[in-house]
Amino acid sequence: MAYTEDRSTWFEGQGLWQHVPESDWKDWVWQLKNRITTIDQLEKYMVLTTEERRGIAFAGSKLALAITPYFFNLIDRNDPNCPIRLQLIPREGESITSQEEMLDSLGEDEHSPVPGLVHRYPDRVLFLVTDRCASYCRYCTRSRLVSNAQDYNFHPEYEQGLRYIESHPEIRDVLLSGGDPLLLSDKKLEHLISRLRAIKHVEFIRIGSRIPVFLPQRITPALCEIFKKYGPIWMSIHVNHPKEATAELKDACERLSFAGVPLGNQSVLLRGVNDDAEVMKALVHRLLRMRVRPYYLYQMDLITGGSHFKVDVRKGIEIIQALRGHTTGYAVPQYVIDAPGGGGKVPVNPEYVEKITDEEIVFHNYEGRQFRYPLKSTPVAAAGEPIRVNAKAGAAVAHDDVAGACDI
Numbered sequence: 373m374a375y376t377e378d379r380s381t382w383f384e385g386q387g388l389w390q391h392v393p394e395s396d397w398k399d400w401v402w403q404l405k406n407r408i409t410t411i412d413q414l415e416k417y418m419v420l421t422t423e424e425r426r427g428i429a430f431a432g433s434k435l436a437l438a439i440t441p442y443f444f445n446l447i448d449r450n451d452p453n454c455p456i457r458l459q460l461i462p463r464e465g466e467s468i469t470s471q472e473e474m475l476d477s478l479g480e481d482e483h484s485p486v487p488g489l490v491h492r493y494p495d496r497v498l499f500l501v502t503d504r505c506a507s508y509c510r511y512c513t514r515s516r517l518v519s520n521a522q523d524y525n526f527h528p529e530y531e532q533g534l535r536y537i538e539s540h541p542e543i544r545d546v547l548l549s550g551g552d553p554l555l556l557s558d559k560k561l562e563h564l565i566s567r568l569r570a571i572k573h574v575e576f577i578r579i580g581s582r583i584p585v586f587l588p589q590r591i592t593p594a595l596c597e598i599f600k601k602y603g604p605i606w607m608s609i610h611v612n613h614p615k616e617a618t619a620e621l622k623d624a625c626e627r628l629s630f631a632g633v634p635l636g637n638q639s640v641l642l643r644g645v646n647d648d649a650e651v652m653k654a655l656v657h658r659l660l661r662m663r664v665r666p667y668y669l670y671q672m673d674l675i676t677g678g679s680h681f682k683v684d685v686r687k688g689i690e691i692i693q694a695l696r697g698h699t700t701g702y703a704v705p706q707y708v709i710d711a712p713g714g715g716g717k718v719p720v721n722p723e724y725v726e727k728i729t730d731e732e733i734v735f736h737n738y739e740g741r742q743f744r745y746p747l748k749s750t751p752v753a754a755a756g757e758p759i760r761v762n763a764k765a766g767a768a769v770a771h772d773d774v775a776g777a778c779d780i
């Protein structure tokens with residue numbers, strides 16, 4: 373069925389938790405304390421499928437089950453294929469490991485000079501500052517350490533990490549991630565951010581977080597003050613489906629944005645969730661309306677027990693093709709594969725270029741119409757003669773709609 377949505381509405385309200393005082397509902401600590409973490413709690417609210425029951429039985433040894441009441445409201449409890457449900461409720465497929473899958477599919481542990489710090493690219497580091505999240509995504513790349521269901525016993529060494537960054541002047545960009553950095557207390561976060569800000573060679577500080585999506589209540593005025601004080605702090609949030617774009621998330625993005633935090637979004641391409649051009653288009657449009665610029669669309673990493681989420685790369689390319697040119701350029705994320713074993717993010721793009729020779733480049737546009745852009749200049753006037761426009765060549769260029777470098 374084609375995806376349809378009411379563009380004028382944003383989900384809001386307390387849903388199943390009408391009986392709870394608004395002050396509790398809006399309190400992020402209340403949301404965390406009241407997370408759904410067991411099969412009994414789930415069954416209080418919904419009828420699980422056999423596949424889900426089997427998945428939940430297995431989940432304990434892989435990645436904890438946890439869903440904030442706020443986010444649980446977004447699940448369509450009558451639809452086993454609800455895209456929110458698929459992301460959060462374990463399914464039997466999680467227990468099936470395929471040959472190509474790996475526990476540490478990006479080779480992060482090998483590139484870790486200090487526990488919690490991944491230094492893969494020359495000028496930037498990934499700083500994993502906690503192993504906890506507000507809710508757990510069943511396709512999580514770091515399920516080996518996140519939630520500690522696999523007894524990884526992750527202990528980030530803040531002091532060691534900070535000293536490593538201090539002593540490596542080539543590091544100009546620090547990405548705080550985890551787990552979810554915004555689960556740290558304001559005090560801990562401010563300590564980390566202020567220490568990073570004090571390092572002269574660190575120019576760019578950013579946070580990767582799904583907290584605005586799972587727990588928008590965490591984006592408090594006090595937290596925003598910290599971002600203001602040490603800004604610019606950039607943030608990548610993680611929204612996969614337009615249903616996740618609620619009134620609460622929109623407000624949280626507004627608070628962040630008003631505190632001077634530029635917002636990007638990272639989505640993971642997931643079977644049954646967002647492997648559809650119409651769904652993706654609805655998502656990126658919602659993101660722009662929330663002041664969030666789509667940044668990356670990830671091909672899912674080769675995590676253990678992830679095959680039931682896997683989407684063919686050709687489908688991903690097709691989705692990008694359905695966006696590029698057909699909608700606002702700002703709305704189009706970069707589709708990437710994080711190279712298995714640890715080669716970094718590599719763009720995967722639809723092909724528009726047909727041929728490049730010394731004379732010209734031949735390409736087609738979003739509608740499939742072919743164009744040529746000459747690479748050689750052919751003077752039409754000898755030196756000293758007045759310049760006359762070659763009507764034919766001029767027209768050809770104008771007709772081809774060649775955009776200038778400054779695309780205004």
Ligand SMILES: *Cc1c(COP(=O)(O)O)cnc(C)c1O
Nearest residue numbers: 490491492493496497498547717
């Ligand atoms: C994704 C990632 C980064 C950041 O990459 P950008 O393309 O700059 O967003 C940095 N380090 C590691 C290890 C990463 O996985």
Ligand code: SF4
Nearest residue numbers: 505508509512551582
């Ligand atoms: S929020 Fe991120 S780190 Fe946490 S479970 Fe989801 S994908 Fe993993």
